[in-house]
Amino acid sequence: MELFFMTVTTGVMVGGIYALIALGWVLIYKCSGVLNLAMGELTLIGAYASLAFYTMGIPFLFSLLLSLIVGFILGILTERIFLDKLIGEPVLTVIMVTVGLSFFFKGIVELIWSTDTRVFEPAVFPLEPLRFGAIVVGQVYLWSFIAAIILLVIFVSFFKYTRWGLAMQATADDEMAALSLGISARFVYAAAWAIAFMAAGVGGTLLGNINGLNISVGYMGLLVLPAVVLGGLNSVPGAIVGGIAIGVMQNLCGAYLDQYFPGGVKEIAPFAFMAIFLLFKPYGLWGWERIERV
């Protein structure tokens, strides 16, 4: 039973990070309708940027802040250079452009930082675990979870209470009406990409703190796809719940099913789950139900 509680706690905490990345994904989809397959590489770029700042001797919080700025600039550039020209093109074209972008970014990250695993040195979070009764939790997990939750709250309140956030919500809801009210759709698209870059970068930094940073963190970024499918492609609460659920499920599968298989269950389980889930409820838990005969 202890094992169960411990895996669930760890799962929830890792899931918090997935939720943060998934939020960025959902935001891009809601605002501009782009199905983004480059999310893994966005996490890589942000994570490596903050690692670079951190190894320069800048305190962790400031390097995180600086990587947010880098993410913001890169997000706007990406949108302006590549995706701005694709408004109104078929869905497949846009998806494949994001695939192309993912290769482009990945190649550049590998070119600059090579493929060795890097760690944050000196360690950002204390190494000794915390004990809550029988449950033992690594401090990295706890602090990452807290950071992820804080950022989630900041982003959600940004949408709810600021003018820009409301503009983005309006565009997501009805683009034509938003345009006629004087909201610049191009600005909203660029902002969505900038925020996605920022959220993914923070998520990547936190993931890099847990296991060290290498290209496989980009694979973690792909895990947002099962998360957003579970929650519904265009639902922000769905992304958060989906991210946490995928984190918990992944850890449970790793703890309980691994002994029956030769290995690798932890990596595959979310995708296998997604394939089965899509058969029964393709629009997710809270997504818009678009009735389409196939």
Added chain:
Amino acid sequence: MSTTFLPCGVYHENYKQDHAWWQTRFIKSKMFLLLVSLFFIIPKIADTYWLSICNQIGYTVLGALGVQLLIGFCGQVTLGHAAFLAVGAYVSTLLVLEFPWPALLVQWGLAYPMSILIAALAAGFWCVLFGLPSARVKGFYLILTTMAAQFITVDFVITQYISQIGGRGQAFSLPPGTIKVGPWMIDSDIKVYYMMIVLVIICVIGMVNLLRSRVGRAWVAIRDNDISAEVMGINIVKYKLLAFFVAGFIGGIAGAVWISNLAAISPEHFPWFWSLWLVGVILIGGAGSVHGTIFGSIFMVVVMELLQMAVIPLADTYPKLLVDFLFIKESAFGLAICVFLIFEPNGLAYRWWQAKNYFNLWPFSY
């Protein structure tokens, strides 16, 4: 893209002429020249290095044909086709290495050709299994299921289970002399080249003819508008699954043929990158055209080789470049996809079509 215009003064007098593949004597002689150069001139003038590049092109064409069929003609986007190549390659390898063939078949060199056929069938059925969700979902959701196919097949089933057969660990080695077609031992680039070229021609001809048939027209109808296709009486689920089967079948052939070129086969030969590479090839060549598959394959393989050739002389001054070449290649591939999709969405096949029409209609191109 419609058909090419005929030159001035060529008229069809019956339907047979209208249906003919090669409609003028000029095209016939052109195709004959192509055949001659494929079978006699290229093997004569190319050295081992260029032959191996030709083999890579052939492999890419075979792999991308299935993707072209699914994406370009049936509208079912697949991002996991390397999984089906892997199934073909592994089934064929296992059959050749482990299956107790009757001595007679081995002697006649029929074991490998038969294993190619069985591997293709297995890959086809495996592909249908992952195409089943297409009965219920489409678009982005189908992309996700095909991605799941890649991860489940290659990273899980093959890495964790299939690779353990025989206790070899990661890779199956294929000792020289295991692969035999008829009386020929496939052990050099030139023999692989001949086998590859024959198979590429068979597959391309088969596919082009399939696309001219009732089945092919049904696929195109599903791609263009699935609801009206259903209204016209096309059984959508059946034809979609058929498309998945044929795509997997061709993919299985590609994988099974490619093992003749490898000394050992391991899951690393079929990464997710390779699936996306195949999709990139057809997008650059032009989706919805069989020409495009071939142009795209030639373009991608040759451009990457040229990039490598450009890197090697620079390596004396910048030794780091050789190590980093893989990453440069990845980046260049990504950028090429983006640039083609933004500036040349119809691909290379469109330019080819334009050029052909220009010369056919010259000098009165109005």
